[in-house]
Amino acid sequence: MTGAAPIAEWLGFSSEETGDDRLYRLAFNETHIGNPAIRALHGGVIAAFLELAMQSELRANGRTPEATVNVTIDYVASSRAENMTARVKVIRIGRRLAFMEAEGRQADGSRLVAVARACLRLS
Amino acid sequence: MSDVSTDINPTIGAMLRSARDFLAHEHSLFRTLALQPVLIGRGQATFALTLPPAFAGCDGYIHGGLCTIVLDSIFGLTVFTAMEQVKPIATINLRTDYLGRAKPGARVRCAAICEAVDDDVAYVSGKLTFEEGGGLIAVASGAFMIGTKGPMKGMRV
Numbered sequence: 001m002t003g004a005a006p007i008a009e010w011l012g013f014s015s016e017e018t019g020d021d022r023l024y025r026l027a028f029n030e031t032h033i034g035n036p037a038i039r040a041l042h043g044g045v046i047a048a049f050l051e052l053a054m055q056s057e058l059r060a061n062g063r064t065p066e067a068t069v070n071v072t073i074d075y076v077a078s079s080r081a082e083n084m085t086a087r088v089k090v091i092r093i094g095r096r097l098a099f100m101e102a103e104g105r106q107a108d109g110s111r112l113v114a115v116a117r118a119c120l121r122l123s
Numbered sequence: 124m125s126d127v128s129t130d131i132n133p134t135i136g137a138m139l140r141s142a143r144d145f146l147a148h149e150h151s152l153f154r155t156l157a158l159q160p161v162l163i164g165r166g167q168a169t170f171a172l173t174l175p176p177a178f179a180g181c182d183g184y185i186h187g188g189l190c191t192i193v194l195d196s197i198f199g200l201t202v203f204t205a206m207e208q209v210k211p212i213a214t215i216n217l218r219t220d221y222l223g224r225a226k227p228g229a230r231v232r233c234a235a236i237c238e239a240v241d242d243d244v245a246y247v248s249g250k251l252t253f254e255e256g257g258g259l260i261a262v263a264s265g266a267f268m269i270g271t272k273g274p275m276k277g278m279r280v
Contacts, residue, residue, distance in 0.1 A: 005181035007188055031152050034196075042152060043214040044195040048188020068187045072218040078271075 011049055015056055022060060024053035024102075026084040033081060041079040043114075046104055047071060050086055050116035054100040057088035058120060063098060066123035073116040080106055084113065096122055156193065158233075166205040166237040170197055171254060176227035184224040190251055190261045191219055197233045198247040202267045205237035205245060210270045215244070217265040223258055230254035243269045 007013075012027030026032070026049040034042025050073065055065045084104050091099035097119055104114040155177070161169040172193065180186035195214055202212050225231060235249030245267045251260040 005186065006177050006179045007186040008181075010177045011188075031155065033152065042192060042195070043217070044188070044192030045152075047191035047195070047217065047219075048186065051188050051191070052186070067224070068221050070218065070220040071187065071191065072216065073191070074216040075214050078213065 005052075007048065008052060011045070011052065013049065013052055015053075015060075021087060022057065024049075024056065024086040024088070026086075026104075028081060028083045038078070039081040041081070041084065041113075043073075043075055046075070046079060046084065046114045047073045047116060049084060050102040050104050050114065051118060053086040053088050053102050054116070054118045055120065057090065057100060057102075058093070058098055058122075061090060061093060063093060064123045065098070065120040067121045069097070069119040069121055071116060071118045073114055075114050077111060077113050079113045082106055085109055091117075093122075098122055152192075153196070156196075158193075158196070161232060162234075163200075163204060166201065167235065168197055168201045168204060169232055169234040171230065171232050174225055174227050174229050174231060179227050183226070185227060185229070187219065187221050187261070190221065191217065191263075193231075193233050193251060194219060194235075194249060194261065194263045195265070197235045198249060198263070198265050199267065201235040201237045201247050201249070202240075202245040202269070205240055206269065211272070212245070213268045213271040215266040215268050217263060219261050219263040221261050223253075223260045225253065225260050231260060240269070245269055 012029055015022050015024045032041050032045045051071050058065050084106050086102050086104045089101045100118050102116045106113050156172050158170040158172050161171050174185045178185055178189035232254050233251050235247055238246045248264040250262045
């Protein structure tokens with residue numbers, strides 16, 4: 001399970017069921033800072049968190065990601081030195097590929113920081 | 124071929140050296156990654172590193188997230204080398220294609236080129252390869268905003 005992966009521990013990654021869907025969480029840690037001068041999360045850390053959230057959502061849908069084909073991420077607002085949450089939308093799960101989209105938010109979900117899309121190869 | 128580092132504007136070179144020292148010694152994430160400069164020239168940069176086990180996924184291979192962390196970091200540094208005057212920057216977007224998988228402990232290189240600076244947007248492309256044999260792990264392209272409000276990325280105020 002993804003929760004046991006070393007990178008999940010490094011990210012402080014967790015998930016919780018919230019009614020119909022799942023909320024993924026990045027627990028802020030000083031090592032996640034990309035720019036100490038402005039105290040923002042590293043863009044790559046946000047991308048890693050959202051990719052892991054999309055992989056976890058795929059597993060929650062009963063499928064196993066074999067590999068990530070590609071990930072695209074847009075940083076729509078500057079991030080802060082605090083926790084981030086994500087919700088994942090399944091665009092399509094096919095026989096060999098899955099297409100997912102994740103939104104990363106801060107400020108208790110009121111601030112959209114990044115949007116990522118991934119294509120994942122299924123086993 | 125001559126040493127490309129001699130092509131850098133001396134001011135930019137000094138800033139790059141402080142950025143590099145900062146990345147190597149004063150920042151915990153980059154200290155964890157232990158990025159080693161291989162080549163820094165105008166509009167290009169290559170760094171080497173050993174993939175840390177803390178970034179493995181549940182399959183035992185290095186998670187793609189580490190690739191984006193390394194690529195975003197080196198791409199940002201490459202934008203600085205292409206600028207006439209150093210200004211704060213921010214990543215607008217990044218696309219990463221994963222072409223190979225690496226185990227923790229593997230020696231890899233991240234090479235980036237700033238393809239163009241159009242007004243206040245810089246376009247960077249690059250790749251992550253195995254140091255031995257040069258096999259591809261990931262290729263990526265990104266766009267960066269130049270002249271954002273914050274202080275310079277990777278530098279002290």
